[in-house]
Amino acid sequence: MFGLNKKDTSLLLVVAALTLFAPFILNPFPTDSGLAQFNAGYPDLMQRFVIFGIFAVGFNILFGLTGYLSFGHAAFLGVGSYSAVWMFKLLSMNVIPAIILSVIVAGLFALLIGFVSLRRSGIYFSILTLAFAQMSFNLAYSVLTPITNGETGLQLTLDDPRILGVSATADGSIPVTSLFGLEMRSTYEMAVGGWNFQFSAGYYLCAIIMLVSFYIAVRIFRSPFGLMLRAVKCNQNRMRYTGLNTRPYTLAAFVISGMYAGLAGGLMASMDPLAGAERMQWTASGEVVLMTILGGAGTLIGPVLGAGFIKYFENIFSKINDNVLHQWFSWLPDGIEDFVVFIIHPFIGKGWHLTLGILFMLVVIYLPGGLVEGGQRISRLFKKNKSSDDGAAAKTTPAE
Amino acid sequence: MGILEVKGVGKRFGGLQALGDVNLSVQENTVHAIIGPNGAGKSTLLNCLVGKLIPDTGSVMFDGQSVLGRSPHEINQMGISRVFQTPEIFADLTVLENVMIPCFARRDGSFRMHAFGSVVNESDMLQKAETMLDDVNMLSKAHLHAGSLSRGDKRRLEMAMCLVQEPRLLLLDEPTAGMARADTNNTIDLLKEIKTKRDITMCIIEHDMHVVFSLADRITVLAQGTPLVEDTPQNIKGHPKVREAYLGEAQV
Incomplete structure (x- = not known):
């Protein structure tokens, strides 16, 4: 189906099911239960899941296929966000032109940075991209204030000269982003028993765009172009003496992944029309590297999993505080309760980075292929048990 | 006129004259071996042919076109493929x-x-x-x-x-280096098979005399960056200058 083989089609269908039913899947606990704080099924967070999913999938086209580790991908995300907000300010509150412009501008920007950075490989390439991103960040923060509005960030105002549409609504507020009249923030709530499921227009737009980008990424992975990129990653020297000019291939991969980042930035601005320079900072670039490696670089589903994992931690783990812990461990004797809370305290709330860091280290050391490798090992374990039950010889296929 | 014509090629690395004045003509559909002691400039010459190095002087013509100044991938597209010392x-x-x-x-x-x-x-x-x-x-x-x-x-x-690229010239850089005897013989058999089955020109850089004498149609002996002599394997074996420069230290 869709020009994919059976395995890829089922992967795509699984991703489609997960994203489209996310409001249910991420909302497993009734609203008034003690575990409700682990629910992630609210629009704001779900949007972040899929947007960072797009960002990581795009990053993986560069890093997973060619092995070039860019440490400046957030610059393209930031550029995309600024472009989208400018489109809202000047043209219309419709998200489509904003998203298209953000992809184009990010692509052009990636072409420029890629052209220079790809002259070097390995650590020098990473440093060059990092330098470019930090340069963009600092420019956005200072010199380019007329375009980026400096440290305040670019926002919509009441006197934006919008060509299509009004500067302010009838009741004197700033208009909201929409898709041909369908407001991005509009949310349909469905209460079933103790549960409260939220279906947001913005989330579904992001989810559908994510599915399309994921599909495109699968096609690229399976194409001759993708094979050339993997060959470049594997042995650039052999590739050169095999008659392939590696530069345009790596540059194309760089631009495509920059466009993915721009798309993510445009979507971010479409959901919440503001853009700040901090989106381009090196920590933001590092985050997408973490997502991709945590999920499994070079695999299709890995970056999406990694993005979801990190965003879940960032938003859910950081909400747990000492009071919650005391509630959980109230069944313990007082002294021990305090001690347990004292031990766990650094790992939760503001300390979620610590937990994430430890998990990241464990994954990198014990599962170099990321979460995907973990999944593969588990499924292989099951297969082995099953086949030995049947008395047949266990046969494992090598992981791709 | 051979398919590969090397004329007056010289290459200097700082104080070292790696290649002096190399002239070489590889005829179509032959196996041409280049032998020489360590440091004779064999690998430097090969690197000049594939675009990794640009010689200081001289010209390298492949099928009537100059390869100098072209990048490795362009030279490959002209029809030159290379096999590396380590695969x-x-x-x-x-x-x-x-x-x-x-x-x-x-x-x-x-x-x-x-x-x-x-x-x-x-x-x-x-x-x-x-x-x-x-x-x-x-x-x-x-x-x-x-x-x-x-x-x-x-x-x-x-x-x-x-x-699989159907090259017109296949360059082999010590294809049996570091191989066990059995593997070496396998490789020789493979190369012989390729030679008989396909119309292909091969240029082999090799250390192992056994390989050279069982495959080559012509042999060029390189010493200290200049070709000492070029002849058929039979004549090379008995050549006094070659014995002195190279074969004296190997068993034939």
Whole structure:
């Protein structure tokens, strides 16, 4: 189906099911239960899941296929966000032109940075991209204030000269982003028993765009172009003496992944029309590297999993505080309760980075292929048990 | 007029004159061996032919066109493939993919973005690669990871990767270096087979006399960056100058 083989089609269908039913899947606990704080099924967070999913999938086209580790991908995300907000300010509150412009501008920007950075490989390439991103960040923060509005960030105002549409609504507020009249923030709530499921227009737009980008990424992975990129990653020297000019291939991969980042930035601005320079900072670039490696670089589903994992931690783990812990461990004797809370305290709330860091280290050391490798090992374990039950010889296929 | 004409090529690295004044003519459909003691400039000469180095003086013509100043991938597209001293393959990919890549590179080398095609639907390329693997008796290993092959099989695979491009000139840089006797003999057999089955010109740089004398039609002896003598294997064996410069230290 869709020009994919059976395995890829089922992967795509699984991703489609997960994203489209996310409001249910991420909302497993009734609203008034003690575990409700682990629910992630609210629009704001779900949007972040899929947007960072797009960002990581795009990053993986560069890093997973060619092995070039860019440490400046957030610059393209930031550029995309600024472009989208400018489109809202000047043209219309419709998200489509904003998203298209953000992809184009990010692509052009990636072409420029890629052209220079790809002259070097390995650590020098990473440093060059990092330098470019930090340069963009600092420019956005200072010199380019007329375009980026400096440290305040670019926002919509009441006197934006919008060509299509009004500067302010009838009741004197700033208009909201929409898709041909369908407001991005509009949310349909469905209460079933103790549960409260939220279906947001913005989330579904992001989810559908994510599915399309994921599909495109699968096609690229399976194409001759993708094979050339993997060959470049594997042995650039052999590739050169095999008659392939590696530069345009790596540059194309760089631009495509920059466009993915721009798309993510445009979507971010479409959901919440503001853009700040901090989106381009090196920590933001590092985050997408973490997502991709945590999920499994070079695999299709890995970056999406990694993005979801990190965003879940960032938003859910950081909400747990000492009071919650005391509630959980109230069944313990007082002294021990305090001690347990004292031990766990650094790992939760503001300390979620610590937990994430430890998990990241464990994954990198014990599962170099990321979460995907973990999944593969588990499924292989099951297969082995099953086949030995049947008395047949266990046969494992090598992981791709 | 040979397919490869090297005229007056010189290359200097700082104070070292690696190549003096090398003249070489490789005739079409022959196996031309270049031998010489360590430091004779064999590898430097080869690097000048494939575009890795640009000689200071002289000219290198392949089929009437100069290769100087062209990048390695362009020279490959002109029809020169090279085999490395240690097999350079795509270790993380399967054997079949390894052989398909040169086919794609020949077609799309300069840049054609087939981002929406599918590798498995490219039946021409697939068939070409499979025929090639069959030719070198590796079809049964097509779906193994190339990195898991034995040294001899890696060499065989690299040869297949070069041959599938149907090059007009195949350059081999010490193809049996570091191999056990049995592997060396296998490689010689493979090269002999290639030589009889295909119209191909080969230029071999080699240390191992056994290999050279069982394959070459012409031999050029290089010493201290200049060709000492060029002749048939029979004549080279008995040549006093060659004995003195090189064979004196090896057993023939």
